[in-house]
Amino acid sequence: MPILHAIVLGLVQGLSEFLPISSSGHLLLVPWLLGWDDFDDESIEKAFDVALHLGTVIVTIFYFRRELGRYVTAGLRVLVRRDEPISTDGRVGWLLLLSTVPAAAVGALFEEQIDEHLGTPGIIAVSLILGGLLLAVADRASGRRPIEHYGVRDALAVGAAQALALNPGTSRSGITITAGRFLGFDRDAAARISFLMMIPVTGGAVVFKMVGLLRDGVPDELVVPMLVGIVTSGAAGWAAIWGTLALVRTRTFMPFVVYRIAAGLVVLVLLATSWR
Numbered sequence: 001m002p003i004l005h006a007i008v009l010g011l012v013q014g015l016s017e018f019l020p021i022s023s024s025g026h027l028l029l030v031p032w033l034l035g036w037d038d039f040d041d042e043s044i045e046k047a048f049d050v051a052l053h054l055g056t057v058i059v060t061i062f063y064f065r066r067e068l069g070r071y072v073t074a075g076l077r078v079l080v081r082r083d084e085p086i087s088t089d090g091r092v093g094w095l096l097l098l099s100t101v102p103a104a105a106v107g108a109l110f111e112e113q114i115d116e117h118l119g120t121p122g123i124i125a126v127s128l129i130l131g132g133l134l135l136a137v138a139d140r141a142s143g144r145r146p147i148e149h150y151g152v153r154d155a156l157a158v159g160a161a162q163a164l165a166l167n168p169g170t171s172r173s174g175i176t177i178t179a180g181r182f183l184g185f186d187r188d189a190a191a192r193i194s195f196l197m198m199i200p201v202t203g204g205a206v207v208f209k210m211v212g213l214l215r216d217g218v219p220d221e222l223v224v225p226m227l228v229g230i231v232t233s234g235a236a237g238w239a240a241i242w243g244t245l246a247l248v249r250t251r252t253f254m255p256f257v258v259y260r261i262a263a264g265l266v267v268l269v270l271l272a273t274s275w276r
Contacts, residue, residue, distance in 0.1 A: 001225040002038070005031075006228040010233040010236065012026050017053075017173065018173055020260075022170060056202070121267055123167070143180075158183070
């Protein structure tokens with residue numbers, strides 16, 4: 001695999017994992033548009049995908065290390081000191097974990113069917129457009145709830161929305177931010193909930209797949225591209241988290257809506273003209 005391809009895909013993963021534009025969709029569309037065919041079999045492709053996601057998980061943990069420290073500490077205190085009332089941080093921490101259950105369950109049960117039947121350019125394009133329109137409607141809500149108001153109903157609703165992101169093109173961050181806005185959270189809170197939810201669900205999937213990868217061994221020719229992909233996706237992910245949170249404090253999500261619709265239409269035009 002050329003190092004340039006690893007850099008490009010690392011940038012795509014890092015940016016699109018946190019911007020509400022679909023990382024899985026873009027990781028399929030970019031090689032399709034550029035005519036790249038870097039992987040001899042599906043197992044090697046999945047190994048590189050694990051590396052890209054590892055980079056974004058690591059940078060998310062580091063970026064939100066203070067919030068995570070509070071949530072983990074307060075959450076564990078609930079188990080140790082059951083006679084004390086649960087704190088806000090403890091409740092939010094456990095509810096963020098609860099939010100990951102629907103996506104983890106659906107992914108475990110239907111991973112093979114999702115890989116076989118979804119992820120085509122046409123489906124990705126339609127998903128980008130529909131998801132963009134849904135985000136536009138949700139973002140018009142005047143919600144002002146902070147993350148401290150996150151409750152059981154919110155966790156179940158946002159968790160169910162996250163399960164929909166197993167369809168490439170939907171966008172995990174996009175659909176969970178959309179759900180958060182529909183539930184009345186302000187833009188910063190909706191984005192933070194989305195990013196924090198990413199850690200257990202994506203981190204768990206990465207750990208699970210890494211175990212199999214280490215057991216089977218990494219092809220020698222893939223070691224350097226994987227390392228490049230990890231570093232690049234991590235750096236791009238940091239920039240995307242910082243940029244998104246800075247943007248939504250003063251602006252709306254409309255730039256992402258416009259991009260999603262435009263990208264989806266371009267792909268549909270290319271398919272209609274048989275360019276690809």
